[in-house]
Amino acid sequence: MPSGVRRFALATLATSTVALLTTVAAYAGNGGFLPGEAHSPNAHRVHTAFIFVSIFTGIIFVGVEAALVLFIVKYRRGKRPRTAEGPQIHGSTRLEIIWTVVPVVILAVIGTFVFIKLPSITDAPKAAAADQTSIQISGRQFYWQFTYPNGAISIDTLVAPADQVVNERISAPTWDVIHSWWVPDFGGKYDAIPGKVNKTWFKAPAGVYAASCYELCGIQHAAMHATVKVVPRAEYDAFVAQRAQGGAALGREEWQGVCQKCHRLDHAYIGPKLGGNTLLADRHAIEVLLRGGRGQMPAVGKDWTGQQLDALVAYTKQFAKTGGSG
Ligand code: CUA
Numbered sequence: 001m002p003s004g005v006r007r008f009a010l011a012t013l014a015t016s017t018v019a020l021l022t023t024v025a026a027y028a029g030n031g032g033f034l035p036g037e038a039h040s041p042n043a044h045r046v047h048t049a050f051i052f053v054s055i056f057t058g059i060i061f062v063g064v065e066a067a068l069v070l071f072i073v074k075y076r077r078g079k080r081p082r083t084a085e086g087p088q089i090h091g092s093t094r095l096e097i098i099w100t101v102v103p104v105v106i107l108a109v110i111g112t113f114v115f116i117k118l119p120s121i122t123d124a125p126k127a128a129a130a131d132q133t134s135i136q137i138s139g140r141q142f143y144w145q146f147t148y149p150n151g152a153i154s155i156d157t158l159v160a161p162a163d164q165v166v167n168e169r170i171s172a173p174t175w176d177v178i179h180s181w182w183v184p185d186f187g188g189k190y191d192a193i194p195g196k197v198n199k200t201w202f203k204a205p206a207g208v209y210a211a212s213c214y215e216l217c218g219i220q221h222a223a224m225h226a227t228v229k230v231v232p233r234a235e236y237d238a239f240v241a242q243r244a245q246g247g248a249a250l251g252r253e254e255w256q257g258v259c260q261k262c263h264r265l266d267h268a269y270i271g272p273k274l275g276g277n278t279l280l281a282d283r284h285a286i287e288v289l290l291r292g293g294r295g296q297m298p299a300v301g302k303d304w305t306g307q308q309l310d311a312l313v314a315y316t317k318q319f320a321k322t323g324g325s326g
Contacts, residue, residue, distance in 0.1 A: 033054075034047065034050065034051075035047065035050060035184060036184040036185055037185060038185065038187070039185040039186060039204045039205065039207065039209065040185065040186040040187060040202040040203055040204045041120075041125075041202075041203055042121050042186060042187035042188065042200070042201070042202065043184075043185060043186050043187040045117050045120060045121050045187070046121065046187045046188060048117065049113070049114055049117050052110070052113055053110055053114075056106055056109075056110060060106075121187065121188070124165055124167055124199075124200075124201040125165060125201075125203075131164045131165060132164065132165045132166075132167060133148075133149065133160065133161055133164060133165070133166050133167065133236075134149060134166075134167040134169060135147070135148055135149075135158065135160065135166060135167070135168060135169070136169045136171070137158070137168050137169065137170045137171070137181055137192065138171055138172060138173065138192065139170075139171075139172045139176070139178075139179025139180070139181060139192030139213060139217070139224075140172065140173065140176050140179075140298075140300065141176060141177060141217060141218050141220070141298045141300065142213075142217070142218065142219075142220035142221065142223055142224050142261040142262070143155055143156055143224065143257040143258045143261060143300075144156050144158070144181070144211070144213075144224070144226045144257075146158045146159075148240045148243070148244075149240075150240050150241070150244050151244055152239075152240045152241075152243035152244040153243070153250065153305070153308060154243060154250070154253060155250075155253040155254055155256075155257035155258060156225070156226045156227065156253060156256070156257035157226065157227045157228075157229060157253065158211070158226060158227070158228045158229065159229045159231060159236055159239045159240070160202075160204070160228060160229070160230050160231075160236065161230070161231070161232070161233040161236040161237075162204065162205055162206040162230045162231060162232055162233065162236075163203065163204075163205060163206075164203060164233065165201055165202075165203050166201060166202050166203065166204075167199065167200075167201045168181070168190070168199065168200050168201060168202070169197050169198075169199060170190045170191075170192050170197065170198045170199070170200065171192055171193065171194075171195070171196060171197045171198070172192040172193060172194045172195075173194060173302065173303060174194045174195045175194070175299065175302060176194055176298070177194070177217050177218065178191060178192065178193050178194065178215050178217065179191075179192040179213045179215050179217050179224065180192060180213055180214035180215035181211065181213070181214075182211060182212055182213070182214040183202070183209050183210070183211040183228055184210070185204070185209045185210075186202040186204065186209065186228075187200075187202070188200075189214045191215065192215075204228075204230045205230065206230050206231055206232060207230050208227060208228070208229055208230075209227070209228040209230065210225070210226075210227065210228075211225070211226040211227065211228055212224060212225045212226065213225075218298075219262075219270060220261045220262060220270060223261050224261075246307040246308070246310060246311045247311060247314075248311070248314060248315055250307075250308065250311040251311035251312050251313075251314050251315025251316070252315050254308065254311060254312045254315070255312065255315050255316055258300050258301070259274070259316070262297070265319055271296070271297060274319065275319055276319075276320070276321065277319075277320065278320050279320070280313075280316040280317060280319050280320040281313065281316070281317035281320035281321075282313075282320075283309065283310070283313045286309065286312065286313055286316075287301075287309050290302070290304060290309070290312075291304070
């Protein structure tokens with residue numbers, strides 16, 4: 001082998017080995033081959049489909065790689081001259097029929113399986129009205145707003161009753177951009193599209209689940225995280241009843257989930273520094289700013305209720321004079 005070719009071959013071998021070895025570490029850090037643990041019926045069905053498809057792709061992968069290695073070894077040049085031609089073969093009807101029919105059958109099997117599984121992923125099970133809750137999920141630059149059946153609102157933390165069907169109505173305001181709502185433990189991602197409602201559901205045991213935005217939606221897309229807190233029904237009922245009154249807890253969520261995505265009190269961030277700004281205590285000025293936006297700032301509160309604005313000012317007025325920290 002000429003030395004240039006040999007050096008190239010060795011370099012390729014070395015890089016591939018390093019790449020393969022680091023894959024192991026990367027997989028371990030990611031929690032392995034499967035998507036995250038399933039905590040809702042939809043996620044279980046997605047898992048089943050994932051494993052089913054993986055069996056075929058795994059067999060094909062191993063088969064193709066084994067044949068590749070076998071051919072490299074078996075048909076290597078050896079002592080033949082570099083210019084020697086191999087035998088010329090024309091057509092093999094039997095082989096051609098096999099490599100057409102087998103993939104068609106595999107695709108048909110996978111397709112049938114997925115189409116049988118899909119409807120139960122999209123359709124919410126028929127549960128008694130008392131065991132169902134419907135929550136509106138609205139993606140906005142750069143926060144998630146949740147509206148409960150009694151009108152209560154929360155920002156970036158969705159509270160839901162445990163072990164009951166929770167219908168999600170996912171959308172975005174017409175003046176906003178496309179976002180994507182994803183709770184990995186509950187299954188697939190759902191686009192939050194301005195003016196269109198996408199529906200899905202979950203039924204999860206009590207626990208805290210991570211959610212995030214999965215559609216590049218602007219400068220703070222990466223900060224669009226949310227939490228789903230699944231709690232016993234009584235606790236959920238108490239939460240929505242109390243939250244319907246607005247108050248400091250809502251104000252703090254708005255400050256942290258909406259303002260602080262782009263602003264800090266003590267220094268300029270994506271937007272200007274806010275500490276000491278008299279606007280923070282001025283209900284009217286805040287309303288004009290949030291409803292209309294200004295410069296780079298989107299109209300983050302265009303459709304906010306008076307109660308939402310009151311809650312925000314009640315919380316932010318403390319920062320108007322002192323500046324505070326955080
Ligand atoms: Cu919202 Cu990315």
